Amino acid sequence: MSPKRDEFKFESANESILGKDWFPIYSTHKDVKFGKNHFEIAMMNVIKEPNINSSAILRADILQEVTCDSNANRTVKKCEVKDSELADPEAKKLGVNDFEARYPSINPTLKLYAATEIVRRIIPRNPYKDAIMNQTCLILNSAEQDSTSLVIYVPHIQEEDDCPFYIPHVKAVGIFLHQGSLSVHYIPFKNAELFQDESDRVVRTAWRLLQTAHKHSMGVMQGYQKRVRHDLVVDKVDFQNRYIALKKKYSKLLVDNWKESTDPKKHVFEDIAIAAFLIALWTKIYGHNYKEKTQFRDLGCGNGVLCYILLTEGIKGIGIDARRRKSWSSFPAEVQACLKEQIIIPSVLVRPHPEVKKRLPQLEHNGGLFPVKVAHELIAPATVVYTSEDLLSSPQVNVTEFPRNTFIIGNHSDELTCWIPLLGYPFMVIPCCSHNFSGQRVRFNVRKSTTELNSTKGNSTYAGLVDHVLYIADRVGWKVEQEMLRIPSTRNAAVIGYENAHVGSFPTQEVYDMIMEDGGPNGWIQNSMALMKKSPRNH
Template sequence: MGKAAVAVRKDEGFKFCANEPSILGEPWVAMYSTSEPVPFDKSHFEKAMLYIIREPNINSTAILRADILSEQNYEVSKEHKLLDSKETTFELNDPDAKMINIDDMTLRHVPLSDSLELVTKHEAVRRIIPRNPYKDALMNQTCLVMNSTKYDDTSLIIYKPHINKEDLCPFYIPHVDAVAILLHEKTLSVHYIPFEDDSSDTTATVEKTKNEDDEVSTTPVNVRPHKEQLFDESERVVRTAYRLLQTSFKHSKGIMQGYEKKVNHDQVVDKVKFQDRYTNLKKKYSKFLVESWVESTDPKKHVFEDIGIAAFLIELWIKIYGEDYKTKMQFRDLGCGNGVLCYILIQEGINGIGIDARQRKSWAIYPQGVKNCLKEQVIIPSILLRPHPEVRKRMPHIQHNGGIFPVKVAHEYIAPATIIYSSQDLLKSPQVNIAEYPKDTFIIGNHSDELTCWIPLLGYPFMVIPCCSHNLAGQRVRYNNTKRTSKMKNSTYAGLVDHVENIATKVGWTVEKEMLRIPSTRNAALIGYENESLGEFPTKTVYESLIEEGGADGWIQNTMALTKRNPRGH
């Protein structure tokens, strides 16, 4: 090989050393290395790399996840004793997804120099699932963690795709036969084994395609030049080596500094089931929704966010009610807004109704069956209109509490006036929804604003995703985050989430919390479906909570005023 071309990137202290002989031996090529001793040790490096093996999306936004098909652990010694072994089967239920050699689950090995005396500590075969499996193919890959029996501080990570030709490589991995990340003598480095040249062409061309998430996929048409030709820093495959070094260094240093994840996903619903459901729903509905968008808001944010929520809800309902969940429950989406979530769920064959104070332009684009399930109504919980349960026991014929609610209105042609609503009028009004639903109802509060704190008090299983902070009177407030152990900073949003959870717990709900995988910073979902008082609401504790929250005086007036405002977009 030719003389090494060395360039140090001063900002991070990484040097380009392609075409130098690799310490790993032939046919490896050294790509990048750190120019100063790294601050972390082998344990930090291996913990970080094992995490990245399980979460390859850290290295590429085009990757959704990895499914670990098999893994083995060995004793690091010359005897190389097998300690444990595990295999897992994952279903492939989408015939339209692209796939490359996914039946090949045989562990791959690579040539290595004897100088480091390396033995395998951990080996795994993973299946990489791309974010868009209709553009980029699923493929299997061997991942090895190797230690030296000669050097205590040496660790090597190897990635070997189950592919024999460069032109089969998906966009999201380096187009090389194998990748190695080596920690040796306090130096971190990246090495490649190029594919053998099987073409007389000395240049490679690519085709670029854009998928529905605007991710650019690059598919090789011809293979890259023969491995003896010098690598160039301008090549994509070389830039990828730099990013691999960057990521490995950053995460290893983070582990050394005691970094802990601030957000833990997949606490309630299995990640694989959610992501597979999301991919399926995205394929079915995203194109129509994005192309037909009539609101002034960003279609991609709202469409992909609601697809994610729909995927989560469906898997949650399967977990709660079983595979036949559609026969056991129905939903009410309170504050349904543009109706995207309702559209997806109803199209999936789930019975339900979306309710909002104002009709949206989007409602017009849906099929008639969906339009029929979207209701323009204001929501006034019946606890504000019905007699107290003790009164109803003594006088069951009384259906309303006799309340009178003055609402001031203004009109450009008449003087300001006051409309008087009675509880009896509101109970009978077709424009008012009093939140009394069939027993099998599940309530959704997807960024439902003023309704957020009310939802746990209504007496039905629920999922609420808090957004804007309001009290039970519908007024803007700020709640403090009282949980000292919470990893969410003490922001208005953290305080709201904490407060809604407290309300739900007080009235008997066992609350589960999930940080949803959606494109929104307000992605905390609070879920309650177990309550010993289910079917007995409003309970004594609900009335006590109303008092503790300062009552709901003004809710009816503020709610009726919503019909006079333009709807908000989130």
């Protein structure tokens, strides 16, 4: 639980215990319950994840880490960092070539020594607006008091005017745990009078820093475990660097030319993030020449933004949806040619069973009959019967028979979600709305056998759907991975499969068994054909 404002006292009229250069801002009224170890674990996590303190920060890259004992024995760890942002001449930068740790003066009577010395590079979400900056982070311990710990942040800048928006405009910040009290102190650049007014941004920031340090230290003490784990499938830095580059290239153009009634920023930034993730994933699977080795099919492609980005990046592929969207007409002709208005009927529903095909190799369809009710303005409603042969030959139907090097994307693909692992191609599906194999809305319960794969806790409808997709994929032989995507959506669980010993042999008997286990596909074709007449959903 976060501490309330009245649990901290405003200290601006007092002198700082840290020394004459420092000014105290806030401290706790009462002794804190957590110890030095809890505090340092929490603060090390904040050092490595600075976005906890500011939503304007994307991440921190650790450039160098030094540990030191009380006898001044130093262990230096250099860290490899990808500098793709720094190569961009348009990105703002501050002190990025300054790797020397900075040490502010500290009251010598405290007898503190630097147990940990880190130089990190802060990467803002928008490096074209806020500067990339190097910063020293210190964790100081006392040679005499085991319960004392001081965390210091020093930006590698010279003037207050250089300070980026996302840090307090001071020369140094200190968060001090000493004699049971937790407090925040500043070293100003020039004018300490700014620290007198609690309404000033720099003072309010001190309160938030103290609140975060207190809350996270209590969380460590109470054994808090992070509910959602990100970056399990692809490297975070690789993904985020690609996201920054794609956002710069596409976001303004797409937002300014938005044709749909939905919020453009949510959808555009979400699809940019998914595109960045997919490119990082394909690079991991197929190598840097992935464009030569794979192509995509985006099933239920909706507004087509994800397809537009991937196609413009030179990746071959096709987007398919039951209904054309307004956005499609805004894309270049070569992109529009890759967006298909078709209903999707998996081939398993219209092709003969593999065992039948072995005995009758000339048989191309399963002889299925599918009655569909149609309405007419002048005559009474009627029933039209389609055959599997009709559907296989229809240009308005896609039976999911793609080149072997196809990778399937299911981005909030609704009725198609559970089908995608059964189609026999590597895939990434981001579940959204819960439907069974007939296209009907259902609620799946979370299975105990797959909870270790599932980071969507609880037994909500969404948790049940994600769990069920994991189960389906595992059941038909996929080596399944799961990622909680960094996208502006609460439905951000991605289920990924790209290794399966039976690829090339689909549909296997397990596919047929899985479909029947879930109640069968009766009504899928009729429901799919009805989608062509309905207004599209907005996610």
